Amino acid sequence: MVFHYPNGKKFATAKQNKNKGNSNFKKIIYSNRGMTLEEDLNETNEYYLSMNLAVIHKKPTPIQIVDVHYPKRSAAVIKEAYFKQASTTDYNGVYKGRYIDFEAKETKNTSSFPLQNLHEHQIQHMQQVLDQHGISFVILRFSSLEEIYVMEASILITFWNRMLAGGRKSITKSEVETTSYKVPIGYQPRIDYLRVVDQIIEKAQ
Amino acid sequence: MVFHYPNGKKFATAKQNKNKGNSNFKKIIYSNRGMTLEEDLNETNEYYLSMNLAVIHKKPTPIQIVDVHYPKRSAAVIKEAYFKQASTTDYNGVYKGRYIDFEAKETKNTSSFPLQNLHEHQIQHMQQVLDQHGISFVILRFSSLEEIYVMEASILITFWNRMLAGGRKSITKSEVETTSYKVPIGYQPRIDYLRVVDQIIEKAQ
Numbered sequence: 001m002v003f004h005y006p007n008g009k010k011f012a013t014a015k016q017n018k019n020k021g022n023s024n025f026k027k028i029i030y031s032n033r034g035m036t037l038e039e040d041l042n043e044t045n046e047y048y049l050s051m052n053l054a055v056i057h058k059k060p061t062p063i064q065i066v067d068v069h070y071p072k073r074s075a076a077v078i079k080e081a082y083f084k085q086a087s088t089t090d091y092n093g094v095y096k097g098r099y100i101d102f103e104a105k106e107t108k109n110t111s112s113f114p115l116q117n118l119h120e121h122q123i124q125h126m127q128q129v130l131d132q133h134g135i136s137f138v139i140l141r142f143s144s145l146e147e148i149y150v151m152e153a154s155i156l157i158t159f160w161n162r163m164l165a166g167g168r169k170s171i172t173k174s175e176v177e178t179t180s181y182k183v184p185i186g187y188q189p190r191i192d193y194l195r196v197v198d199q200i201i202e203k204a205q
Numbered sequence: 206m207v208f209h210y211p212n213g214k215k216f217a218t219a220k221q222n223k224n225k226g227n228s229n230f231k232k233i234i235y236s237n238r239g240m241t242l243e244e245d246l247n248e249t250n251e252y253y254l255s256m257n258l259a260v261i262h263k264k265p266t267p268i269q270i271v272d273v274h275y276p277k278r279s280a281a282v283i284k285e286a287y288f289k290q291a292s293t294t295d296y297n298g299v300y301k302g303r304y305i306d307f308e309a310k311e312t313k314n315t316s317s318f319p320l321q322n323l324h325e326h327q328i329q330h331m332q333q334v335l336d337q338h339g340i341s342f343v344i345l346r347f348s349s350l351e352e353i354y355v356m357e358a359s360i361l362i363t364f365w366n367r368m369l370a371g372g373r374k375s376i377t378k379s380e381v382e383t384t385s386y387k388v389p390i391g392y393q394p395r396i397d398y399l400r401v402v403d404q405i406i407e408k409a410q
Contacts, residue, residue: 055333057293062265063283078268078286088262092297094304097338101299128260133302 035190037106037141037148041091044189054194056093056100062086087121089136095197099134101126102193106141112170113140115163123160126153135200139183139193140176149180150196240395242311242346242353246296249394259399261298261305267291292326294341300402304339306331307398311346317375318345320368328365331358340405344388344398345381354385355401 035043038058048054067080089103103122107113118138129136136153151171159171181196240248243263253259272285294308308327312318323343334341341358356376364376386401 049333052333052336055330055337055339060265060267060289061270063268063270063286065266065268075287078283078288081268081283081286082280083283084265094306094334094337094339097304099299099302099304125260128254128257129299131257132260132299134260134299 037104037139037143040185040190041104041139044191044193045091045093047189048194054093054095054100056091056095058091059086059088085119085121088125089122095135095194096201098197098201099129099132100197101129101134101136102139104139104141106143108144109170110142110144110173112172113142113176114170115160116169118156118160123157127157130154135197137196137200139191140180142173146185148183148185148191149176150183150193151176151180152200155179242309242344242348242396245390245395246309246344249396249398250296250298252394253399259298259300259305261296261300263296264291264293290324290326293330294327300340300399301406303402303406304334304337305402306334306339306341307344309344309346311348313349314375315347315349315378317377318347318381319375320365321374323361323365328362332362335359340402342401342405344396345385347378351390353388353390353396354381355388355398356381356385357405360384 042058045054045056045058048056062084063078063081064084065078065081067078069077069079071077089101091104092099092101094100103118103126105113105117126136126138130153138151138153138156140149140151141147142149159175163169181199183191183193183196186192247263250259250261250263253261267289268283268286269289270283270286272283274282274284276282294306296309297304297306299305308323308331310318310322331341331343335358343356343358343361345354345356346352347354364380368374386404388396388398388401391397
């Protein structure tokens with residue numbers, strides 16, 4: 001079972017995550033390329049960490065907690081809570097001393113990338129990161145095509161502003177192709193986005 | 206009511222946070238200096254953000270979600286979840302392009318700072334951040350004395366290793382004084398730790 005919460009992301013419960021810890025189960029998923037973008041990125045980040053290349057983590061899902069029970073002799077149980085909208089991006093960390101900050105989004109569309117699953121708050125956050133000379137981008141995955149792109153935040157913001165000015169609510173596939181870096185899907189790491197970050201750093205120097 | 210969860214931190218539910226949105230309530234707390242270190246840091250970070258000085262946020266509390274209900278025509282409700290131990294530090298972000306990463310801890314002790322409310326995972330994370338040339342530290346608050354110190358991660362790790370080698374399980378107050386930067390408590394920002402970060406950056410150059 002896969003839950004979808006407000007922003008359309010899949011949400012896996014603890015039990016499901018446990019199943020995935022089983023290596024056979026994982027292997028099947030793996031060979032089928034059935035992994036979500038989040039799973040691919042988590043594996044990539046684990047690889048980067050294990051190789052001392054970068055320290056980048058996904059932030060925990062923001063939750064509004066309303067009610068907590070404290071049973072005797074056992075762990076506190078959250079009995080009522082709600083998903084909150086993220087006010088920042090999902091991933092951040094450090095690479096060669098530089099601050100790295102990004103959001104990851106996937107679509108089944110093949111001709112364009114809809115802007116609807118990004119939020120105003122996240123775009124604002126990206127602009128703030130750029131103002132502080134951090135490196136910010138969005139990883140876009142066209143899941144039906146198995147194509148992954150890294151689009152710099154400054155470019156994304158241009159398309160966002162076009163939408164705010166009454167323009168189209170998506171980025172066409174060819175716009176993505178001409179403005180972004182295509183990232184080949186590999187085995188280890190799965191999504192080697194640091195190669196793109198190297199190019200972004202080099203360009204800025 | 207204040208809840209304490211496994212690592213001894215206070216946890217405020219949504220209802221309580223709502224009350225704090227009331228400005229009178231906030232003012233009373235404020236003048237009494239009854240704010241927690243977390244509240245002081247959140248205000249400080251909001252101030253930094255509003256002045257375009259830095260983009261630093263507290264990460265959401267990590268939660269293990271076990272059961273979610275999807276009532277018709279209303280938001281998804283988390284019905285069973287547990288607090289997870291954090292594997293990284295609580296705060297991170299960007300300042301002048303540099304990656305900033307820290308943990309914040311307070312004690313009512315007046316003669317020493319116990320190491321027990323830090324976790325092995327967090328210390329490892331700090332070492333990883335240092336390896337990537339990030340800026341990492343811990344903000345220590347002696348709440349009874351109203352004194353706040355910034356201790357660089359490299360120093361903290363020295364005391365941690367002393368403990369692992371069988372030495373004392375705390376850092377004496379005078380050790381804190383001689384190895385760390387004292388941060389004056391102000392009005393706005395409350396805890397101006399970026400002044401210390403400036404010194405750390407300068408020292409490294």
